[in-house]
Amino acid sequence: MSCDEKVDCGRRRLLLATATLGGVAGVATAVPFVASMLPSERAKAAGAPVEADFSKLLPGQMMAVEWRGKPVWIINRTPEMLASLKKTDAKVSDPDSLKLMQPEYCRNETRSIKPEILVAVGICTHLGCSPTEKFKTGAESGIDPDWAGGFLCPCHGSTFDLAGRVYKGKPAPDNLEIPPHMYLGDAKILIGEDKKGA
Template sequence: MEENFEKISEGNRRDFLFVATGAVATVGIATSVWPLIDSLNPSADVLSLSTVEIDLTSIEVGTRITVKWRGQPVFIDRRTPEQIAKAVADDSAELLDPQTDESRVFNPEWLIVVGICTHLGCVPLGQAEGDTRGDWGGWFCPCHGSQYDTSGRVRKGPANKNLVVPPYSLVPGEKVIIG
């Protein structure tokens, strides 16, 4: 009977040693691998560029500004009632990339789009007063002739996609957070 007790005791000790060794090895591996995994997270300077907050109070009706977000130009256009009416009227026009004006804006007064032509990545003209704005009063890409309307929808040229609407939210107090 004593022999059986020693065999059981010896088996339990061996099992305990295997489990304890495995646990220590797992903790050691996790401790050494964690810094590598953590280094794959974006750095603080990258995270700070992920969103930008813009005060809209100084932008007058009919004015366009350009801000930088993630290294890209973003066009912010405070549209006039005439521009809004024209954009809504063009919803039923034959568009290369059909989208309604309502689906591209949260507030009809503010159009916010990434200012990069969807053909080859040029920056379209139309932000500064006096720039060529094309036949539809939006933006004109001089490289290959793509034209966008007052809603940032492609109307003519080799580009086949509308100007991209970035993720943004309008904040009470006339601010916008892009990103």
């Protein structure tokens, strides 16, 4: 096994542990791994990049992985969802994300590397609650008859579009953060590390 493969194995183990957190089995398997590490190793693992495979994520679906104790969403946007970003441009407070809430390589219309795949930290930029997915559009959303799909923060009502851009007049000051990430394959990303030094 080469050195690179060993590193990958480590990442996979971390991802497996985080993916099962919340279940009794997850706690049972994660604890011995963490307990066997020295404090400096533990700190390193807590900030380590995390691999995510989204090959089973269908258009219109999202999944979450844990990175540095935060939920990171991966959303597979449909063409309709992408088209909605044009409509929300005028309604969001920082349409071009000039406040740099994303790495340089995601400073584009879709705030992503691949247009359809959004990778964003699922933490509201107001006081840190986790927004909920509101992909249903229009009156069916229960938010607004013109709702184009996005996210609603249950704490104080901030709303975000399908690129994680915050709507005007809401308590959240910034768009959702896009973490550094890079593609390891067509449907596999590494979150927390990139080759472009973001």
